[in-house]
Amino acid sequence: xxxxxDERSHQERMNKLLIEARIIAPEYPCKGESGWLPYGDxxxxxxxxxxxxKMRDIxxxxxxxxxxxxxxxxxEQCNNIKDxxxxxxxxxxxxxxxxxxVKPTIEAQISALFAxxxxxGRKGPYKYFTYRSIGRYETGRTLPLWKERIVWPFxxxxxxxxxxxxxxxxIESQNKVLEEVYNLLGLPFFVIQRPKVNKRLxxxxxxRLETISITPYKRVVILxxxxxxxxxxxxxxxxxxxxxxxxxxxxxxxSGRLIGTIFSNFCDEYGLKLPxxxxxxxxxIVTIENDSNSQKDYVEKIVKKFEDSSIRVNxxxxxxxxxxxxxxxxxxxxxxxxxxxDKEVSTxxxxxxxxxxxxxxxxxxxxVVESVKKYINNYDGSLKKWSEEMLSEVYTVCEExxxxxxxxxxxxxIEVALCEEEDCFVKLADIDDTEIxxxxxxxxxxxxxxxxxxxxIARQKLLLGKKWKGEK
Amino acid sequence: xxxxxxxFDYPLKYSYFIENEDLSELKKKxxxxxxxxxxxxxxxxxxxxxxxRDTVKAVTNDYxxxxxxxxxxxxxxxxxxxxxxxxxxxxALPLIKxxxxxxxxYPLKWFFVGPxxxxxxxxxxxxxxxxxxxxxxQGAVFFVNDRITEIEMYLANVLEKVCxxxxxxxxxxxxxxxxxxDSTVFKDREGDFLAGYHTIQIExxxxxxxxxxxxxxxxxxxFMSSFSISQNCLL
Numbered sequence: 001x002x003x004x005x006d007e008r009s010h011q012e013r014m015n016k017l018l019i020e021a022r023i024i025a026p027e028y029p030c031k032g033e034s035g036w037l038p039y040g041d042x043x044x045x046x047x048x049x050x051x052x053x054k055m056r057d058i059x060x061x062x063x064x065x066x067x068x069x070x071x072x073x074x075x076e077q078c079n080n081i082k083d084x085x086x087x088x089x090x091x092x093x094x095x096x097x098x099x100x101x102v103k104p105t106i107e108a109q110i111s112a113l114f115a116x117x118x119x120x121g122r123k124g125p126y127k128y129f130t131y132r133s134i135g136r137y138e139t140g141r142t143l144p145l146w147k148e149r150i151v152w153p154f155x156x157x158x159x160x161x162x163x164x165x166x167x168x169x170x171i172e173s174q175n176k177v178l179e180e181v182y183n184l185l186g187l188p189f190f191v192i193q194r195p196k197v198n199k200r201l202x203x204x205x206x207x208r209l210e211t212i213s214i215t216p217y218k219r220v221v222i223l224x225x226x227x228x229x230x231x232x233x234x235x236x237x238x239x240x241x242x243x244x245x246x247x248x249x250x251x252x253x254x255s256g257r258l259i260g261t262i263f264s265n266f267c268d269e270y271g272l273k274l275p276x277x278x279x280x281x282x283x284x285i286v287t288i289e290n291d292s293n294s295q296k297d298y299v300e301k302i303v304k305k306f307e308d309s310s311i312r313v314n315x316x317x318x319x320x321x322x323x324x325x326x327x328x329x330x331x332x333x334x335x336x337x338x339x340x341x342d343k344e345v346s347t348x349x350x351x352x353x354x355x356x357x358x359x360x361x362x363x364x365x366x367x368v369v370e371s372v373k374k375y376i377n378n379y380d381g382s383l384k385k386w387s388e389e390m391l392s393e394v395y396t397v398c399e400e401x402x403x404x405x406x407x408x409x410x411x412x413x414i415e416v417a418l419c420e421e422e423d424c425f426v427k428l429a430d431i432d433d434t435e436i437x438x439x440x441x442x443x444x445x446x447x448x449x450x451x452x453x454x455x456x457i458a459r460q461k462l463l464l465g466k467k468w469k470g471e472k
Numbered sequence: 473x474x475x476x477x478x479x480f481d482y483p484l485k486y487s488y489f490i491e492n493e494d495l496s497e498l499k500k501k502x503x504x505x506x507x508x509x510x511x512x513x514x515x516x517x518x519x520x521x522x523x524x525r526d527t528v529k530a531v532t533n534d535y536x537x538x539x540x541x542x543x544x545x546x547x548x549x550x551x552x553x554x555x556x557x558x559x560x561x562x563x564a565l566p567l568i569k570x571x572x573x574x575x576x577x578y579p580l581k582w583f584f585v586g587p588x589x590x591x592x593x594x595x596x597x598x599x600x601x602x603x604x605x606x607x608x609x610q611g612a613v614f615f616v617n618d619r620i621t622e623i624e625m626y627l628a629n630v631l632e633k634v635c636x637x638x639x640x641x642x643x644x645x646x647x648x649x650x651x652x653x654d655s656t657v658f659k660d661r662e663g664d665f666l667a668g669y670h671t672i673q674i675e676x677x678x679x680x681x682x683x684x685x686x687x688x689x690x691x692x693x694x695f696m697s698s699f700s701i702s703q704n705c706l707l
Contacts, residue, residue, distance in 0.1 A: 035567040038515035
């Protein structure tokens with residue numbers, strides 16, 4: 001089965017889906033801004049709450065910060081990021097020539113607080129997270145969910161590390177959080193470290209760890225990032241001990257683009273297929289006749305059975321025709337659609353339409369809760385399988401130098417073993433139609449292998465591929 | 473209920489942050505109000521915090537756009553946008569326009585929890601009260617038939633219930649807040665704003681270009697009863 005699709009067709013499908021599934025209203029009158037309709041808002045909230053809970057589990061506390069950053073403080077942050085001052089929204093809210101910046105990121109806000117807390121002798125841990133909309137004045141093409149000027153959701157964790165070893169263990173825990181969430185979502189991913197080939201990438205971090213995935217049109221996208229900021233901002237904001245030791249910091253982030261990737265990965269010609277952890281409704285119940293009291297009573301009985309379970313049940317009570325209701329539920333990616341007509345009422349059964357296979361089957365009402373729970377597990381498993389199969393159509397391990405060009409032309413995501421020689425790295429970077437994505441973060445992956453370029457012992461595994469065109 | 477503290481150690485005049493137990497307590501209260509609104513079949517939406525001057529101008533007629541906080545993309549003062557106007561819910565109008573809702577979808581009952589500035593409420597002159605509210609509720613009932621009295625009575629009941637959930641003693645009054653139109657406001661014993669609502673005129677909404685056709689393809693009138701619930705209800 002060919003699960004891949006060209007970018008243009010995919011984008012057309014997504015644009016249509018976002019509107020028809022009532023996820024967002026992209027035609028907001030300001031460029032790069034979208035409003036999230038109730039169904040889309042619920043999906044985003046389910047994802048955010050899942051991350052928030054896991055961040056709390058690893059010792060992060062939530063903080064709510066204001067919308068504006070003092071201009072002078074922001075400019076200090078800008079000293080390390082070229083042109084950042086031109087990529088934000090400025091304001092003088094009280095018209096007193098006191099320029100402020102609309103929150104573009106957490107760094108300047110929280111670093112200023114950390115500086116105060118250090119002076120006050122406040123004890124750590126200095127580990128905070130927040131989620132909100134942020135403003136980034138993107139000058140290029142904007143695209144709903146993927147590249148916007150008002151970014152929702154924007155989830156950030158920011159930590160400062162006083163004890164030796166705390167930074168590494170925090171990064172490790174954050175990577176575990178990501179692994180857990182992406183596994184729950186059924187999203188295949190790689191954790192990579194960016195090579196330091198691009199000067200701009202080095203401006204604000206010592207080390208950039210990113211989780212990446214692939215789109216159905218064979219482009220690499222960044223799902224989330226963990227930036228080891230080292231002492232870069234600690235020096236800017238004087239975050240140091242009495243002895244003058246600067247405390248390193250780490251920033252963790254994901255944005256609405258993660259939701260965009262989930263939608264891209266889990267959809268077909270009928271609509272979305274939402275992973276159950278973020279689906280606003282696990283079940284949508286649709287009656288064949290809108291005015292039938294016996295069908296309505298029967299639905300009530302079914303809903304009651306789910307009262308004490310964690311299954312999210314929704315009834316489509318609209319006056320739409322039966323077929324329209326089914327079509328809407330399919331477009332919105334509801335995992336299971338229950339169809340209730342006179343036949344079901346008289347036989348004490350439920351006809352169910354599985355969104356993963358688009359197949360109909362019948363359930364007995366007596367065992368409906370257990371059956372649905374089993375189904376949801378299978379459903380998530382089948383989404384994961386679907387996504388992995390899609391990845392396997394794009395991903396390849398290349399051990400022969402001669403095949404690299406061919407794979408690059410096919411837009412493959414290519415894994416190669418490499419030594420640590422700069423020459424070998426440069427040779428790979430020079431291949432047309434592909435670029436170096438990063439070094440796979442896995443200490444053992446290259447063991448026993450040789451460099452694809454010089455055949456010396458390999459020291460790392462690199463990924464090469466084509467990035468989504470808005471990706472830096 | 474526990475009193476929630478705002479921490480004014482944030483390095484910006486009149487600005488604050490909320491953390492630790494204070495934030496947990498505040499969020500518990502947010503959840504209580506959110507659950508109540510959901511039980512009333514309100515739906516949660518997410519609306520960008522910047523909107524265009526044209527959107528505001530179209531609806532507010534002679535309302536002075538300059539009184540809202542202006543935001544300049546990349547510092548370019550020629551093209552300002554406006555920051556989250558509190559208690560107007562104007563940003564939702566483009567969603568209504570773009571959302572392809574049919575007459576059957578109304579009434580739409582939406583709310584949003586997020587930041588808002590009440591500096592634009594002219595009757596509030598105390599600088600402390602001009603600070604941003606990091607968590608306030610803004611929402612509206614959009615409806616297509618002339619049911620202003622019914623919807624406003626309903627909203628009055630909803631907001632009274634919200635105030636009851638938070639603060640025992642409050643007063644209800646009418647004030648001319650926005651473009652000199654009557655708004656119903658709820659205040660606490662100290663006179664601080666708790667919640668309020670008002671209905672926007674039909675002719676103004678028409679200027680936004682929102683068109684709703686009935687079954688016979690005839691234009692229907694749209695009304696918006698906009699409300700806000702202040703962070704004061706959560707503290």
